[in-house]
Amino acid sequence: METDHRFTRDIDVVLLEQISSEQMDLLNQYQVNNNMQGVLHVPPMEEVRSRMRPLKVQFQCMEVYLPHPHDLIFSKLLGRADPRDIDDVIHSGILDKVDLDQLTEEYNDYVQYTLNPRHCPDIESIIHEYKAKKRK
Numbered sequence: 001m002e003t004d005h006r007f008t009r010d011i012d013v014v015l016l017e018q019i020s021s022e023q024m025d026l027l028n029q030y031q032v033n034n035n036m037q038g039v040l041h042v043p044p045m046e047e048v049r050s051r052m053r054p055l056k057v058q059f060q061c062m063e064v065y066l067p068h069p070h071d072l073i074f075s076k077l078l079g080r081a082d083p084r085d086i087d088d089v090i091h092s093g094i095l096d097k098v099d100l101d102q103l104t105e106e107y108n109d110y111v112q113y114t115l116n117p118r119h120c121p122d123i124e125s126i127i128h129e130y131k132a133k134k135r136k
């Protein structure tokens with residue numbers, strides 16, 4: 001896995017229940033936002049939630065769930081297709097943790113339901129570049 005990663009400036013969350021505007025303001029002070037819910041149209045949020053797994057750390061006032069690796073990849077590739085996000089998928093090591101055939105099948109299924117499928121990157125090209133990088 002590469003050691004030189006691009007760091008995020010915020011933490012994207014999916015809120016499982018409604019919170020007050022005061023609570024949201026507090027989260028925003030620490031760069032925690034729920035913008036992912038507005039960006040990720042596919043897969044449906046219900047599917048994303050059903051695949052989340054709890055983080056095995058005890059917090060006093062909240063539960064933290066992690067997205068399935070496929071959903072994290074989809075959040076980076078389906079929609080705006082920022083070249084930095086494509087690079088993150090190829091170089092972060094996340095593709096080491098998934099079944100590439102299953103990922104490809106799901107991605108190609110979901111891409112047809114995006115707002116603009118022609119702007120979504122080709123998953124086969126991404127996987128090809130990932131495999132080429134891995135062979136080096």
